[in-house]
Amino acid sequence: KQLFTLHTVQVPVDLIRFHDIWGPTVGSVEGQEWKNHRKIINYGFGPSTLPIVWEESIHQTETLIDRWARDEFVVKSPRTWMSRIALHVIAGIFFDTRMDWKDTESSNTNNDSYTSSLPNAILTIMLHLGVLFVTPRWLLGKLPFEPFQKTNKAFVDFTNYMLELRAKVLEKSDEVSTKRSRTMLESIVVAGSTNLSDPTVQPLSKESILGNIFFMMMAGHETAGNTLGFALLLLAVHPDSQNQVQQEVDDVLGERPKSDWSVETDYRALQKGYLGAVLTETLRLYHPVQFVWRTNVAETTVYDSTGDSHVVPANTLFCVNFAAAFSNPSTWPQAKISSAKRADLHFSRALDFNPTKWVHTREVTDNPTHWPFGQGGRTCPGKAMAQIEMVAVLATLLKNYSIELVITEDVLKACGDDHRIARERTRDDAIRRLEDDVEANLTIAMLKDLPIRLRGRFDETSP
C-alpha cells in the first residue's frame, strides 16, 4: 500500500514506454503530465457511459450464446471468447461500433481507403500486440512475413480510422460537447483537444489522444476477458457456487425481459451480492495484472507488517507482486482439504475458491490485503466499466444456462460408463490444470484450452 501512496514512489515510465505506439499516454507519464492525462480520460467514464456498457454486454452475450449454438454449446477456449466479448464491448463504448461474431475474414470494408473494417483492424491489432510492441514502426511494413504484414495493415487502418473519427468530432465539437451520451472517443477528443471550462486541463497532441484510446483498449480488454474466462472455469468446477449465483440471478431478475434489466438496480444488487463476490474471488486467485512496477525518486522509508522500518535507496525498482499478496496463506485461510488430497490435486489454488468470504466485506474500499483495481492515485479508472460488464455477462449466461466441464468419451470409457465417476475425474483434472496450465507473466492465461459446455438450465437431458 505504501508503494501506491508515498509521493516519492512513482511509475518507472522508461519501462512502460514500449506501450507508446503513437504518443505518451496516461500509463507512461508521471507528475503533472499524468494528472492532465488522467483528467482527460476520466471524461470518458461519465455516468451516461455505464448504462451503455450494461446494455452492450448483455447484447453481446446473447449473440455469443447464439454463436456457441453452432458448436453445440461447447466452448473450447473460454478465455478467448471472453476476451473477444470484452473487445466487442470496448468497440461499442469507445467508437459506437457494434462488432459481431462473424469470422474476421467475412467483415471486409466497402471503403477503398482501408484494407479492413474498423472491427477487423481492432481485432488484428489486439491479437498481435506482441508484434506491435517489439517491432520498430519503420520496419513493421517491410518484413515480408504474414504476422508483420497483417499487423502493419491493421495498424495503418486503425490509425487512419482514429484520425478520421477525431477530425469528425472536432468539426462538430460544439454539438458533441452538449450530447447527453458520448462515446469514449468523443469524450477524450473533446476533453483533450479543446479548451474546456476546466482551465486546469491542457490539450493533448493528436498522438497522445490516439495513444490514450489505444492504451485504454488494451487495459480493458485482456483484464476483463481473462477474469471472465477464469470465472467460467471456476464456476464449472464449483457447481455449488454456480447454483448460488443462479439462485441470486433468479431472485433479482425474476422473469423480466432483458430489456428491463437495469444498471441502477439489478447490476447494483448482483454486484453487492454473491455474483460480485464470485468476481472478487476470481480476481484474488487469478488476477489479470500479476504485478506492477514502481520506483522511488528519493530515499524512502517503508514499514513491514511487523512495524520494522527499512530504508530503500533512491532509484530502486519495486515489483509489487499482486499474485503473492492475494494468495498469501497467512492472510487467506485455505479450504479444509486433507494434505493428501491437496497434493493429489497439485496444490491448485482453484481448491481455495470461496466467494462467501466477500459477501459482507467486499465493499470495503481500503482493504489492506486485496486491491484488485489498484490503490492511490493510479487506481483503475475502468473499474466500474469492468464490473458492470462482468456482472452483465455472467448474469445473462447463468440466467438460462449452466456451465459444466466437458467429459470426453475416453474418460467416460475409462470410468466404465459411470457418469458420476467420470464427472469427478474430469473435475479433478480441471482443478489440476487450473494450476499446472496457468502461465503468469505480466498477465495470466491458460496455456492449453480447458473446454466447458453450456447446458440449458431448463433442459432435462443431463445424464
Ligand code: HEM
Ligand atoms: C477486471 C478488469 C480490470 C482490472 C482487474 C484492472 C486493474 C487495474 C489495476 C490494478 C490498475 C493499476 C495499475 C498500477 O497501479 O500501476 C489499473 C490501471 C488502469 N486501468 Fe484497469 N483494470 C481492469 C479493467 C479496465 C478497463 C475496462 C479499463 C478501460 C476501459 C481500464 C483502464 C485502466 C487504465 C487507463 C489504467 C491506468 C491508470 C493510470 O495509470 O492512471 N482498466 N487497472
